Amino acid sequence: MSTPSPTSAAAALGTVGNGVEHLPYGSFTAGDAAPRLGVRLGDHVLDVAAVLDLAGGNVSAAAREAADSPSLDGLLACSKAVWDEVRGALQAAFLDPARTDAILATAVPLSDVTLGLPFTVADYVDFYGNEFHARNVGKIFRPHMEPLTANWKHLPIGYHGRAGTIVPSGTDFPRPQGMRPEPEGPPSFGPSRRLDIEAEVGFVLGSPVPQGRVPLHEAEQHVFGLTLANDWSARDIQSFEYVPLGPNLGKSFCTTISPWVTPLAALAGSRVAPPPRDTPLASYLDDSDADPWCFDLQIEISLNGEVISVAPFAETYWTAAQMLAHMTVNGAGLRAGDFFAGGTVSGPERNQRGSFLEICWGGSEPLTLKDGSEFTFLRDGDEVSMRATAPGPDGSVIALGECTGRVLPPANS
Numbered sequence: 001m002s003t004p005s006p007t008s009a010a011a012a013l014g015t016v017g018n019g020v021e022h023l024p025y026g027s028f029t030a031g032d033a034a035p036r037l038g039v040r041l042g043d044h045v046l047d048v049a050a051v052l053d054l055a056g057g058n059v060s061a062a063a064r065e066a067a068d069s070p071s072l073d074g075l076l077a078c079s080k081a082v083w084d085e086v087r088g089a090l091q092a093a094f095l096d097p098a099r100t101d102a103i104l105a106t107a108v109p110l111s112d113v114t115l116g117l118p119f120t121v122a123d124y125v126d127f128y129g130n131e132f133h134a135r136n137v138g139k140i141f142r143p144h145m146e147p148l149t150a151n152w153k154h155l156p157i158g159y160h161g162r163a164g165t166i167v168p169s170g171t172d173f174p175r176p177q178g179m180r181p182e183p184e185g186p187p188s189f190g191p192s193r194r195l196d197i198e199a200e201v202g203f204v205l206g207s208p209v210p211q212g213r214v215p216l217h218e219a220e221q222h223v224f225g226l227t228l229a230n231d232w233s234a235r236d237i238q239s240f241e242y243v244p245l246g247p248n249l250g251k252s253f254c255t256t257i258s259p260w261v262t263p264l265a266a267l268a269g270s271r272v273a274p275p276p277r278d279t280p281l282a283s284y285l286d287d288s289d290a291d292p293w294c295f296d297l298q299i300e301i302s303l304n305g306e307v308i309s310v311a312p313f314a315e316t317y318w319t320a321a322q323m324l325a326h327m328t329v330n331g332a333g334l335r336a337g338d339f340f341a342g343g344t345v346s347g348p349e350r351n352q353r354g355s356f357l358e359i360c361w362g363g364s365e366p367l368t369l370k371d372g373s374e375f376t377f378l379r380d381g382d383e384v385s386m387r388a389t390a391p392g393p394d395g396s397v398i399a400l401g402e403c404t405g406r407v408l409p410p411a412n413s
Ligand SMILES: O=C(O)/C=C/C(=O)CC(=O)CC(=O)O
Pocket: 126, 127, 128, 129, 130, 133, 137, 138, 141, 198, 200, 231, 233, 242, 247, 342, 343, 344
């Protein structure tokens, strides 16, 4: 990519993490206007359709129509060729000094907008792709069994989530209630006592496949981009309900995602090979000759502003391409707006774990916070934020949109 000229919009507005090499998309509302598809440049947002209009006849009708939308929904319904065209046209506009004045005239400071869900979530699947996390949870939930289940290295395990409970960053939610195990006697109904987080990377899908498979080498055509995700989890509700069908209400009350979707193209320089495989894979999952599909993303997790952990996504065993191939190998196809999360991200060290369940080892190893207090699971009023950075082209940095939420007291109490 060419260097921004001093008079370009890229030079005027771009910031570290959100320069012209990033350009994440979101759905923004300014004042009384209806929501619009926006693109972020530095600490400003621009209406994508309005920027494309500045390119005159150089943009196809399909691209203009897709961009003229309240969210990413229009673009997700298109092919990757349109995604690339729109991104290319935005970068060209932001780098062109002749268009700087027109762009600056329409740029809205982030402090003046409300950000909604960046796309309409169709189906939601949550995978369990990180071996450190899976081993830790296995040891904590099933101490007398092998930590990794027999299927774990043969396929990426996942469960269906509730798409309708995915919310954008900044949405507070009440502590969930449900059936909790008691040390003695039958379970009781009440507010979760073991409310937790899961730091994850979410993948946004598009270019629909009405029915059929998405093989590994076609993943590039369907993964539009990435967001951070916090799969809030009520560990007590989960630990009682999950046998034998997996998590249900313990995770379906709220999942927070970043309001910005980072296009896959922006992370070209952050792609790395996944950890070495030690189990032979069925051909539909065998990625030994495929492009690298893991990402060098470091997810910083803060509790009430205090950094607790930095979780390395590159440690995730199963890749997004494998998860997509697996999700569709039965012929299911995919819809625009389908979304999957890759699983809780953990590394080998305590301060690299992506859940409090693991950091505090099921509550038996409390964390001492800066103020000297001891912490295990979330309290009413606690706020958790996730941020992540990845290397971008030419020494630049890509900063994924923040993913924040706060626990309110249980409803009706
Ligand atoms: O092993 C279990 O029983 C449960 C595991 C999880 O809670 C993990 C989950 O939601 C998937 C993930 O985020 O890795």
